[in-house]
Amino acid sequence: MFRTLPLLARETLWQARIYLRDRAAVFFTFAFPILVLFFWSWQGTNVLTAAAFVAALALAMAGYAGLAMGIAAAREEGLLKRIRSTPLPMFAHITARALAAGVLGALAVGLTLGVGVTALGLPLAVGKAMGLLPGLLAGFIALGGWGLVVGSLAKTAAAASYLANLTLFPLFLLSAAAQRGMLPDWAAAITPWLPLQSLSILIQQTLAGEGWSLLPLLTLLVWGGLGLVLAAWRLSRPL
């Protein structure tokens, strides 16, 4: 265990470096959410609502889509097999990928909120920002857990991309419509149980200084638990 920890830390730094060299991943993690934030603000959406939702989207890009596509691409390029051939335990490699995605996702959230504060007048105090951490952690466990599941299921990066988009895009649309109160009753009933919406509600409540509601936090933890159990089962088999 004590030998593995330094290896894990080193591997996490390398994985973050590799992620940051992928231009498409960097664009969709850091730039795309900011573009969405500006677009929504110009549409007249309340900046607090827009910033909270886009911050959740930024975390989903790194923790869900980035992780899923990264693992599938690594399998497709023979990297996972290469890792298996080395003394680095596979769980350390996968954990490092997840940690790197989590750190970069948190940076993307910070960047999004920072742009909201400086360019769009989002009210955010340092104390409130620290209060975001538990919600972000729960959100990352939920999104990252399912990112691992998709990454372990998809045989190629393209397949992972389709799967991630096929699931993230409807979540994005449903949550976006829910922010504007544009959903039919049946959709409005299920949206609070979806991870992206739950995360954006938690972020919004923290930014507004309202404290956390239990329901979105529990929702995220249940999604996270399910995702991690499934991911552990999938990843315990040869990749």
Added chain:
Amino acid sequence: MVEAASLEKRYGSVHALRGVSFRLEPGERAVVLGPNGSGKTTTLEILGGFLQPSSGRAWVFGVESTRLSPRERRYMGFVFQDKPGLYPELSVRETLELFGGYYPSPIPPVQLLEGLGLAERQNRRVRHLSGGERRRLELAVALVGRPRLVFLDEPTTGLDPEARQRIWGLLAGLAQNGMTFILTTHSLEEAERLGQRVLLLKDGELLFDGPPQTMIARSGLPHRISFRKFGEHLPPSLASRAVADGERFTLNSLRPEEDLLALRESGLDLADLQVRSPTLEEAYLALVRGGVRVQDATPAG
């Protein structure tokens, strides 16, 4: 160091390996030959612990290959046939720093890069390397942890002659220092240069296991003795087998020493005497086309 016992592998109705057994002792250099689809890669993948055999067992360093742990993998290196398993976003040097960090005492990247002729490419991203350069980097990654045992699946495929010679030289040098390797190839020249021992597979069956020279001898191919003769007739024992082309005679001989002795004792006036032994390639083709299992092959070690 490596042992395979009655390995069988089936993919649906395809029988990829049929009872393959052999042992490899420390310091041995084995070359696995065989046509496409003969089971070479499957054998290496099972030994490396990447594939589960349908039946039979394999051991590496005394540990069953399906249970190899990071402890054993510290002493193993791999060059895979199909996918490079490299990060396209990293530079050549970074790749070796990353993979070298997994091992307790890695070879410094500069030393490896110079040995493989990649020093000038050390800052180039992997995605921008040529196919041959990438192949050399894969070999460098396989060697960076100072392995005792290396699995090389067609390591020189796609390389230019200079790069191939460089890799042969490097592998020969490492072998002299006691490294064990098992290599698959379609190049008979490579097999002759690097292999102490040949494992010949066809349709998943081990046709031959032994030194290259033994494989040639066991192939049943004749040596070709040719000469020019003046005057006198050939001795009757040779005359029936000799083919004349003007003054030049050619004799196919399964016992060249005996036939050469007979020629000398005949007192004939011979000129331009040449003896050509069958090559490993000819022996390979004869055995593969014949498909005959050489029962009395002598495994090395």
